[in-house]
Amino acid sequence: MEYVIHLSIVSGIVAILGMSLNxxxxxxxxxxxxxxxxxxIGAYVTAILLAGFGVNFFLALLLGMALAAAVALLIGLVLSxxxxxxxxxxxxxxxxxIYSVFLNWNTLTRxxxxxxxxxxxxxxxxxxxxxxxxxxxxxxxxxxxxVLVYLAARFITRSSxxxxxxxxxxxxxxxxxxxxRTVYYKLAIFVIGAVMAAVAGALFASYITFIxxxxxxxxxxxxxxxxxxxxxxxxTNGAVAGAVILVVLPELLRFVGLPSNIAAQMRLLLYxxxxxxxxxxxxxxxxxxxxx
Amino acid sequence: MNAKEIVWIIIAxxxxxxxxxxxxxxxxxDTSPIKIGFIGPLTGDAASIGENARAAVEIAxxxxxxxxGINGRPLxxxxxxxxxxxxxxxxxxxxxxxxxxxxxxxxxxCSGETSAFAGAAEQxxxxxxxxxxxxxxxSQAGDYIFRDYPSDTFQGAFAAKYMTETLGTxxxxxxxxxxDWGNGIKDVFRREFEEMGGxxxxxxxxxxxxxxxxxxxxxxKAANPEAVYFLGYTEASIPGLKQAKxxxxxxxxxxxxxxxxxxxxxxxxxxxxxxxxxxxYAPLNEEFRIKMKDRVGTxxxxxxxxxxxxxxxxxxxxxxxxxxxxxxxxxxxYNTIYAGGVSGDRIEFDExxxxxxxxxxxxxxxxxxxxxVQ
Numbered sequence: 001m002e003y004v005i006h007l008s009i010v011s012g013i014v015a016i017l018g019m020s021l022n023x024x025x026x027x028x029x030x031x032x033x034x035x036x037x038x039x040x041i042g043a044y045v046t047a048i049l050l051a052g053f054g055v056n057f058f059l060a061l062l063l064g065m066a067l068a069a070a071v072a073l074l075i076g077l078v079l080s081x082x083x084x085x086x087x088x089x090x091x092x093x094x095x096x097x098i099y100s101v102f103l104n105w106n107t108l109t110r111x112x113x114x115x116x117x118x119x120x121x122x123x124x125x126x127x128x129x130x131x132x133x134x135x136x137x138x139x140x141x142x143x144x145x146x147v148l149v150y151l152a153a154r155f156i157t158r159s160s161x162x163x164x165x166x167x168x169x170x171x172x173x174x175x176x177x178x179x180x181r182t183v184y185y186k187l188a189i190f191v192i193g194a195v196m197a198a199v200a201g202a203l204f205a206s207y208i209t210f211i212x213x214x215x216x217x218x219x220x221x222x223x224x225x226x227x228x229x230x231x232x233x234x235x236t237n238g239a240v241a242g243a244v245i246l247v248v249l250p251e252l253l254r255f256v257g258l259p260s261n262i263a264a265q266m267r268l269l270l271y272x273x274x275x276x277x278x279x280x281x282x283x284x285x286x287x288x289x290x291x292x
Numbered sequence: 293m294n295a296k297e298i299v300w301i302i303i304a305x306x307x308x309x310x311x312x313x314x315x316x317x318x319x320x321x322d323t324s325p326i327k328i329g330f331i332g333p334l335t336g337d338a339a340s341i342g343e344n345a346r347a348a349v350e351i352a353x354x355x356x357x358x359x360x361g362i363n364g365r366p367l368x369x370x371x372x373x374x375x376x377x378x379x380x381x382x383x384x385x386x387x388x389x390x391x392x393x394x395x396x397x398x399x400x401x402c403s404g405e406t407s408a409f410a411g412a413a414e415q416x417x418x419x420x421x422x423x424x425x426x427x428x429x430x431s432q433a434g435d436y437i438f439r440d441y442p443s444d445t446f447q448g449a450f451a452a453k454y455m456t457e458t459l460g461t462x463x464x465x466x467x468x469x470x471x472d473w474g475n476g477i478k479d480v481f482r483r484e485f486e487e488m489g490g491x492x493x494x495x496x497x498x499x500x501x502x503x504x505x506x507x508x509x510x511x512x513k514a515a516n517p518e519a520v521y522f523l524g525y526t527e528a529s530i531p532g533l534k535q536a537k538x539x540x541x542x543x544x545x546x547x548x549x550x551x552x553x554x555x556x557x558x559x560x561x562x563x564x565x566x567x568x569x570x571x572x573y574a575p576l577n578e579e580f581r582i583k584m585k586d587r588v589g590t591x592x593x594x595x596x597x598x599x600x601x602x603x604x605x606x607x608x609x610x611x612x613x614x615x616x617x618x619x620x621x622x623x624x625x626y627n628t629i630y631a632g633g634v635s636g637d638r639i640e641f642d643e644x645x646x647x648x649x650x651x652x653x654x655x656x657x658x659x660x661x662x663x664x665v666q
Contacts, residue, residue: 002416003390010383103499104472112471114378116407116429133415160425208382209411212404212472254372254387261346262371264334 005135011247012142018152018227018239019146020196025225026233027157028189029169033065033221034091038194039154040216044102047115047211057121059201062134065195070196071098076187078082081147095218102213114212118205142203146240148197153236154191165189166234208223232288241286249277250272269284303529325341325368326361326616328607329388331399331409332424332600333376342400344369345423345600347587351580352604359533362611367604374400378408379435385409389416395618396421396611398603401411402426403472412435419621423603427472428480431644436622440639441599442572442650444473447548448480450570450652455519455546456488458654465494465517466525467508467532473501481521493517499524505532509539519544526550530559537563544568545602552595557657560639564657568665571628573636574598580634598635606630606639 021035045064055063056118075094082090102109109115121132121141132138156162167175168182175182205211223246231242253267282288330349332342349369349515359393370392374381381400388394389412397413400406401424413420414434422430422439455461468483474497482492491507494515495506505528511519522545524532529551536545547569556563576598584593607621610628614620630639640648655662 003386006383006386006390006412009380078294080349104497106475112408112475113429114404114472116410116433179446198413200615208378208408210407212407213380233619251383251387254384267373268335 002135007251008240009135009139009142009203011244012139012146013203013207014224014227014247015146015240015243016149016203017202017224017249018231019149019236020200020245021195021224022195022228022236022239023153023156023165024066024188024193025247026228026235026239027162027169028165028186030079030186030190031081031088032190032193033090033218034079034098035193035197035224036216036218036220037075037095038068039201039204039220039224040098040153041071041194042198042202043205043211043216044109044115045120045198047205048108050206051115051118054119055204057119057202058154061199064202064253065198066202068194068198069191072191073187076190079190080183080186084107087148091168093217094180095221099213099217102216109213112212114210116206117208118209118211120206120209123205138207142207145203150240152192152196156189157236161185161188165174169234174189177254199228208227224274228285230285232285234289235285235287238285238287245286294635307654315441323365325366326611327368327370327392327394329385329392329394329397329399330369330371331374331405332371332401333379333398333405334371334373336375336377337400338376341424341594341596342374342376343428344584344588344592344597346593346595348580348593348601349604351583351587352608354602356604356608362608363615364642367608369398369604370394373403374404374405376402381405381463382408382412385412385418389413395419395621396593396607397617398423398600398607400425403430403476404429406437406439407433410434413437417493417618418624419565419618419625421607424615425597427476431646433500433645435645436618438601438625438641438645440635440641440647441596442647443478443531445569446479446650447652448477449484450492450650451521451546451548452481452484452488454570454654455521456485456490459519459544459546460543460626461518463487463493464519465496465515467496467512467520467522468522469504469528469557470497470666471500471525473548477523478521498524498528500528502528503531504535505540506535508538509541513539513541515625517543521546523548524550526553526556529556533560534563535565538638546570549595550656552662554592556660557662558660560657561660565659568654568656569662570652570654573653574634575637576594576634598633601632602633602635602639605633 024032025222042064045067046060049060079090103111132141164185172182227242227246228239232238251273253270256267332341332345333339351497353367353369372384372388374384380398388397396419398421403425406422406425410433414436420437424441426437426441426444428443463579466478468478494512496511498505545567549571551569553572558564585591609630610621625641633639643646654665656665
């Protein structure tokens, strides 16, 4: 049961990442591979404030979201100068820059040593304090965050703002002809996505209680991208489904009962095979409405 | 003797006898296997360490079982892949703790793995014995977290002492890989070396994936050190050692335990001559060497395999004595002394669960082979 709770928490965190990236990639058509950077910013702000200064989790979460928004605004301004393939490369470079900051700013992030001893969230109402130390209470918090992000994503995509985003994806120039300043729309959704990713980062740091820069490498951005491509681009349900599948599938493969001397290697092999097969037979993803 | 006394004696016999009958272990001998978990990088960048350690664990388990198991119960190990990645290791540990309900996890290997699941292990009271994690912060990870691999604190302090006292150098430069291992040792070394009156004239770090260290080496050469403390892994150290020679950096190069890889010295050849490094003294008996060779096919015994092998032996000894309750195992580990291992003459844990008193030796490379220095 605890194991199921653990996997649900991890799936919830990945689902938040998927839903937020889907707004940027799926709905707006901006192929960003810088998402792990904002995930990392959320995680590091929370970790530093919790482990170093004993700040309340929810305050740290808000500060993490604020910093992610500020950084996303700067990065978004740079990225808005690029299109298509160049956009991918520029976002790749920016992810590496943020990763390098985590790795090299030793006095703040402890560099490669990582930050241990991050505490779990604590709710304080008056003199009464309640710590979310059990995994079940943490699951409730994670699901609450995931539901809020889900509702926000749904609200955005069904609003007139969301329709402009989809129009940008289909034909940006046509939209500009109608007088839309598409740059602002792209910047806005990029910042919103980054803020949501920071929520996931804060949850991750507080749940695992230890972070180091390797969790926020380019590899993680690619993983998030595969979550939404598998689940289906431009579909919030798809992002959730993709997250659950990509978290649970490798875990299920632990129980296949492969001989122990090749189990670990076979597990990765089967995982890769499952993804390839899915892409062959369902290239638009499980719930996909749009293909890259 | 009156009747009253006889009644009392009978009561006493019944109480004592009955109590003995009730309290002694009446369950028949349990012969189901004792399962323990193993976490290490079986795939990914550090797979060579994880696979080699698994071979060592398999040998140890076979030996324990051939000798009758643990109180008649065979030992069984469930191997899970941690990929040297915190998030993956955390999933693996959660599976071992909550599904397999193992009392003990042997692992992880990388410090990032162990740090990531230490919280979950501590919360679920699962004993963790890492055979490879050397990051100093793990000392504070919790009561249930142990390691039979020495903390980097020891190695940094040893190197500082050796370089001041034995090599007699006062001005040294540090070249290190930016990793938990490189940064951890570097920090301790710098503190200890400066405390002993030494002077660090340059400190240059490089990304682990980097293969060109010329710019760092050039800066170091310009600072004119008497020796360089070079903390690198195999892949970067081979070009690094060659580049140091090319740039004419002709001062003693002193490395860390990651240099105990024969590949470095065969590949660098003469460029590696005179390079020295510190390594935990491991007695490695002949029997262990032969069994490892049978299993992995080469002479390779990577850095943590002796510790992984001894880890199984220590845990078997403890479980033989106190059973499989994790709290009992934890308490007993703090009092355990294990002698005659292949990773050290004596394994003992301090109040942080750290290995007590690591012994280091220095090896020097010459003609493509590293040999211990007397």
